[in-house]
Amino acid sequence: MKQLIVLIFGLLIFLPLSQAQDCTEDCVWPGDLNANGVANYLDFLTFGFCYQTTGPVRTNQSTMWEPLEAEDWTGSLPVLATNFKHSDADGNGIVDEMDRFVIAVNYTLTNPNFVDFLGHEIDGNDLFAVLVDSLVSPGESLVFDIHLGTAANPITDIYGIGFQINIDSQYVQNVLFDYTENWLGLDDDILIHDKYSDEHDFIGMALTRFDGMPVSGFGRIARLEIVITDVVLGLELDTTACIPFPIMFENVLGIDENEEDKFITTHADTMGIKHPSQLTSIFDVEDQRKHSFRVYPNPTNGHITIESGTAFSDLNLYNQMGMLVWQQELSLPQEALLIDLSSSKIPVGLYFLSVGNGEARTVQKLLLD
Ligand SMILES: [Ca+2]
Numbered sequence: 120m121k122q123l124i125v126l127i128f129g130l131l132i133f134l135p136l137s138q139a140q141d142c143t144e145d146c147v148w149p150g151d152l153n154a155n156g157v158a159n160y161l162d163f164l165t166f167g168f169c170y171q172t173t174g175p176v177r178t179n180q181s182t183m184w185e186p187l188e189a190e191d192w193t194g195s196l197p198v199l200a201t202n203f204k205h206s207d208a209d210g211n212g213i214v215d216e217m218d219r220f221v222i223a224v225n226y227t228l229t230n231p232n233f234v235d236f237l238g239h240e241i242d243g244n245d246l247f248a249v250l251v252d253s254l255v256s257p258g259e260s261l262v263f264d265i266h267l268g269t270a271a272n273p274i275t276d277i278y279g280i281g282f283q284i285n286i287d288s289q290y291v292q293n294v295l296f297d298y299t300e301n302w303l304g305l306d307d308d309i310l311i312h313d314k315y316s317d318e319h320d321f322i323g324m325a326l327t328r329f330d331g332m333p334v335s336g337f338g339r340i341a342r343l344e345i346v347i348t349d350v351v352l353g354l355e356l357d358t359t360a361c362i363p364f365p366i367m368f369e370n371v372l373g374i375d376e377n378e379e380d381k382f383i384t385t386h387a388d389t390m391g392i393k394h395p396s397q398l399t400s401i402f403d404v405e406d407q408r409k410h411s412f413r414v415y416p417n418p419t420n421g422h423i424t425i426e427s428g429t430a431f432s433d434l435n436l437y438n439q440m441g442m443l444v445w446q447q448e449l450s451l452p453q454e455a456l457l458i459d460l461s462s463s464k465i466p467v468g469l470y471f472l473s474v475g476n477g478e479a480r481t482v483q484k485l486l487l488d
């Protein structure tokens with residue numbers, strides 16, 4: 120009896136494995152939705168294209184990076200001709216949230232079919248960074264907007280775009296994303312993927328519509344905030360140095376509603392990391408003079424202490440668009456205060472904390488992470 124149980128158990132383990140090994144043709148690799156041999160941000164465009172499509176359930180619903188036998192679905196990508204079965208990464212018969220999760224699980228893995236990435240780098244001005252500040256100090260945030268199209272050169276009939284941004288991760292502590300201004304669509308109209316892979320020195324991003332309707336326009340599609348490490352070795356050795364921090368777009372792929380390539384052009388930009396003593400713009404001098412209060416820790420998870428040389432009675436928190444997101448009025452003026460913003464459901468990102476006493480008002484940057 121015991122031997123029989125062991126035998127049945129052994130068969131149960133063996134069966135899925137043998138199915139995986141049996142697949143030799145047009146096999147599904149979970150997470151490689153477009154079947155080009157790698158799981159990455161560009162598979163997210165296929166995810167948007169096939170979103171909510173249904174088909175036969177896969178016998179082996181493994182999400183491991185391995186070739187799996189799967190029955191063909193009725194549809195396929197119009198240009199790549201990839202059968203829709205590849206979009207069902209978890210094999211449950213529908214393309215939905217779990218499948219985007221599998222892209223992330225098997226991210227950057229390749230298989231023997233991998234030849235090249237699908238995106239390209241054509242020099243031009245369709246996709247580019249708009250710098251808020253071109254210089255930054257260690258421990259501060261480098262903020263820039265990603266623009267797609269300009270007023271002079273708008274983008275017509277785009278459905279989705281995916282790309283990677285190469286950065287030097289040795290200087291990067293964290294990357295934050297903001298999509299509040301984005302002409303490709305509002306929250307309900309688009310699906311968004313972003314992932315910072317510090318081990319590979321790149322940020323992968325994709326934004327796609329899923330309603331079959333392309334859009335035309337120009338301007339910002341995302342804001343990125345790269346938090347620079349507190350210690351930058353080059354500046355420790357030479358405080359007058361300027362460490363170049365290039366931002367390069369790579370493997371850019373824009374598609375229309377028929378999956379046709381939009382041939383989106385792009386160009387790189389370089390920012391610089393400098394020692395705080397070397398940043399002497401008028402803005403910075405004014406900023407330091409205005410800072411008559413201290414807020415810490417910064418960055419914060421929401422629990423902060425505010426200390427001021429003069430008593431204050433009201434606090435306002437603004438987002439980067441200048442919109443008021445939180446406020447508090449004190450019944451008695453205080454010179455120090457403990458605050459908990461963590462329960463206020465304020466999204467992570469860069470904010471401006473304004474402290475006032477009815478006569479004067481001072482502002483400081485506050486990074487919630
Ligand atoms: Ca792929």
Ligand SMILES: [Ca+2]
Nearest residue numbers: 207209211213
């Ligand atoms: Ca699925």
